[in-house]
Amino acid sequence: MHTLEQLRAGQLVGTQRLSLACGLTEFPRDIFALADTLEILDLSNNALTELPPDLHRLHRLRVIFCSNNHFTELPTVLGQCPGLTMIGFKANQIREVADAALPAALRWLILTDNQLQALPASIGRCTQLQKLMLAGNQLRTLPLELALCTRLELLRIAANQLTEFPALLFKLPRLTWLAYAGNPFCAELEAAAEPPSTPIAWEALQLQSTLGEGASGVIHQANWQAGDVHEAVAVKVFRGALTSDGMPQCEMAATLRAGHHTSLIPVRGVVSDHPDGVCALVLALIDPDFAVLAGPPSLDSCTRDVYAPGLRLDWSQLTDTALSIASAASHLHAQGLMHGDLYGHNILHNGQGGALLGDFGAASWVAQADTAHAHALQRLEVRAFGCLLEELLAHSAPEMDEAPGWESLRLLAGRCLSDNVVARPLFAEIEHALMEAQNVYLDPVVAA
The missing domain is CATH 3.30.200.20 (Phosphorylase Kinase; domain 1)
Structure with a gap:
């Protein structure tokens, strides 16, 4: 965290990331002195209501955070900042997003916990968008133009006022991590499925x-x-x-x-x-031998987890972990649940192949009676598993790429990641494929 005193004294010249939380009610013009280097600007936890109309002078700016302020609309000046790829305005009182407020290069938009009733049609111009976080608003529909965001992978629309499941979501070829609980369209299903505690x-x-x-x-x-x-x-x-x-x-x-x-x-x-x-x-309480498999996505990786560079998995560790998580996901869908956040950073592993899937914060209920709908949702989660399997393969021991069964795992990951959603396998088939790969490795002659 920096101070206004440091900024005004010229002590922050050359900085790439600036964080100020000191009760600001106006944007400090001194920030423009950093225009040639500033890339990440964090003005969260202040009392700001607007940004200056010449914000685009920060020509290297690619990330801006203004969470926990007093904005009632997303500043339109953001749309004039061509280098902006990430915008975070969580926990304001934003009621409106103007068409002009969204820069075309946007990859990550956070508007959680505001008062939005609608998104602008201009969201469709954000063709690079990968993460869209809208939980805790008053959205009743999503714009049809969202279907043009074909790179969208993570979507949070929980705790809104949606009266029906947005069918356009099934048109998104890369949608992977979805959360929609707490909307009117699923209230009856949630109430009926709630177990005793x-x-x-x-x-x-x-x-x-x-x-x-x-x-x-x-x-x-x-x-x-x-x-x-x-x-x-x-x-x-x-x-x-x-x-x-x-x-x-x-x-x-x-x-x-x-x-x-x-x-x-x-x-x-x-x-x-x-x-x-x-x-x-x-x-x-989990055995202390278990540790988190990966760190959450970074500003640069956006949707993909960050793994320790030294992590190297042998065959047993890789396949046991993959099979454990596939089995858990299959079990959840059989219970009428989609995890919604199937990621390495929500998996604990013990280095011996044991794995535990946790954190149900993004979980959503699935109407199992509608088989086609349930399978479509499962195939979204299958893409998440494909990302995980691809990451596990990328962090395997060097000699693994010569192992019997390796090629079948690589092909399985590719099928799970297919942009042709209906071509992805369901979790039951994935479990079977993983067990077959283990058999090939254990006895390649018999398996052949």
């Missing part, structure tokens, strides 16, 4: 160390003591009424609905009486 009193939990922290909340290690129960557990405490993916209530209901599977983290129950009134979920 075990209430756990907050006073029965003694919080200890912090295990992890994300945009939606904090996970603590805790002791759970109630009657004959005495167990070390993990407690996820949500930050508020809305996450970047949707609502905590939906995440908790989906986590419970997921049921039991060897590659899902077991659930103990829901906290019934948190003193601050926030949602909290109690989960089994």
